Amino acid sequence: MGRVLCAGLGPGDPDLMSVRSDRAIRSARHVAYFRKKGRPGQARRIVEGMLQPGVTEYAMEYPVTTELPFDSPEYIACLAGFYDDWAQQLAQLAQQEDVLVLCEGDPFFYGSFMHLYTRLQGRAALEVIPGIPGxxxxxxxxxxxxxxxxxxxxxxxxxxxxxxxxxxxxxxxxxxxxxxxxxxxxxxxxxxxxxxxxxxxxxxxxxxxxxxxxxxxxxxxxxxxxxxxxxxxxxxxxxxxxx
Known part of the structure; x- marks a missing residue:
């Protein structure tokens, strides 16, 4: 049985990342991160050069960003489905081994990971490493x-x-x-x-x-x-x- 581990990356400078997050990132075999379609993703950029060879990456691409009003029913439904799908995928992966989710700033301070965290309750072992908020x-x-x-x-x-x-x-x-x-x-x-x-x-x-x-x-x-x-x-x- 694995777990879903979220590492807070801090405000952007890799030197401001915690030692604990650094260790988790360098030892991870499965790494997931949010990004906009067509972009490398800020979280992935921060850890460039830190991932071990052969790591499996999961780019969680937002289905919508600014195309719809953030408070519209269509936007809310689209994002809810996105988080539902990825929570399911992470929960299945964590049945066998650890998967690390990258999160800019602190995961519990307006972080996208919070939407996965609530959906993963009771479905996978969870651990969150705090980070310096942006x-x-x-x-x-x-x-x-x-x-x-x-x-x-x-x-x-x-x-x-x-x-x-x-x-x-x-x-x-x-x-x-x-x-x-x-x-x-x-x-x-x-x-x-x-x-x-x-x-x-x-x-x-x-x-x-x-x-x-x-x-x-x-x-x-x-x-x-x-x-x-x-x-x-x-x-x-x-x-x-x-x-």
């Missing part, structure tokens, strides 16, 4: 602490309605906005309405060789890479003793 690598790349003292950190999805984004942005001390991509214009408008735009940073591909860190107010266009996060650093509700 947002941590992004705020580290700005060389500025994201929070001070009693600051409240709020993590938002850019897919939220604009009115909800504004409401959360107005009440938070520090902000992390994920899933920006084609929602960048909406995020910019919401930050401007909340009076936070001038303090916002766009971090593209944090910790990776192609990293870009720039004030959001200076960014032109309404799109950015999938691996991009908007940050607003907390100013610090600090007691005097901490000054």
């Amino acid at each position: 947002m941590v690598g992004c705020w580290w790349s700005t060389s500025t602490p994201i929070t001070w003292g009693d600051d409240v950190l709020t993590v938002l999805m850019a897919t939220l309605p604009e009115v909800d984004l504004v409401r959360h942005m107005q009440s938070a001390d520090a902000l992390v906005i994920m899933k920006t991509g084609r929602n960048l214009s909406k995020v910019r408008r919401a930050l401007a309405a909340a009076g936070r735009l001038e303090a916002a940073w766009l971090v593209e591909r944090g910790t990776m060789p192609t990293q870009r860190v720039v004030p959001l107010a200076e960014v032109e266009g309404g799109d950015c890479p999938y691996f991009a996060i908007v940050l607003v650093h907390g100013q610090g509700r600090r007691p005097e003793v901490m000054e």
